[in-house]
Amino acid sequence: MFTVLPPSIGRFFTRFIAPLVLGAACAASAHAQQKVDPKAAPDAFVQTVANNALQAIQNEPAASRTDLNRLNQLVDQYVLPYVDLQKTTRLAAARHWRMATPEQQARLVEAFKGTLIRTYSGALAKADEVSNITIQPYRGEADAKDAHxxxxLSQRNAPSVNVDYRLENTPEGWKIYDLNVEGIWLIQNYRNQFNQTISQQGIDGLIDTLNQRNQ
Structure with missing residues (x-):
């Protein structure tokens, strides 16, 4: 059975998207939407995506409070285009991905997309908890294929949270595919749960479970 995240981990992964969708909280509110350049430096790329997502939700404050469907639409528009859903899903499924048919792989990616949208939406609904985000300068090679x-993340009335991003340099530019919140990697966390469910119910069972939780 697909397990629910333990409360401590669940709180992290409700907030782990906050740096992506709420980043630069103090500065973003003063700026209009910026063009995202996936071929910019990784730190600048993440910063722009964060600013735009925050600006979008600030323009529609009711979405974060009462309109879940609209909130999900904002996530789909401003965040998910810059996430490599297939790679995230493939790495989470690990060895089981190779055993799945192309049709099952496509359905699993779509089902996991719903899970990630719910996580992103949970972060957007907590916009008032974020006071500041500091993105460290990127120290890697300019032509690197993978970036860290x-x-x-500074929060009001709570300790700061360290968040790391893993990005891949694709032909279209940078894509985020994994995040780490206080030592917990997103993919590793879901890999353990995916493996348990697939071992008991198969690939189709995992897809059905994800879809049920997304309703």
Missing amino acids: VRSS
Whole structure:
């Protein structure tokens, strides 16, 4: 059975998207939407995506409070285009991905997309908890195929949270595919749960479970 995240981990992964969708909280509110350049430096790329997502939700404050469907639409528009859903799903499924048919792989990606949208939406609904985000300068090679961006999230009345991003340099530019919140990697966390469910119910069972939780 697909398990629910333990409360401590669940709180992290409700907030782990906050740096992506709420980043630069103090500065973003003063700026209009910016053009996202996936071929910019990784830290600048993450910063722009964060600013735009925050600006979008600030323009529609009711979405974060009462309109879940609209909130999900904002996530789909401003965040998910810059996430490599297939790679995230493939790495989470690990060895089981190779055993799935192309049709099952496509359905699993779509089902996991719903899970990630719910997680992103949970972060957007907590916009008032974020006071500041510091994205560390990228220290890697300009032509690297894989990048690691570090940040620190400041929250009101709570300790700071360290968040790391893993990005891949695709032909279209940078794509985020994994995040780490206080030592917990998103993919590793879901890999354990995916493996348990697939072992008991198969690939189709995992897809059905994800879809049921997304309703």
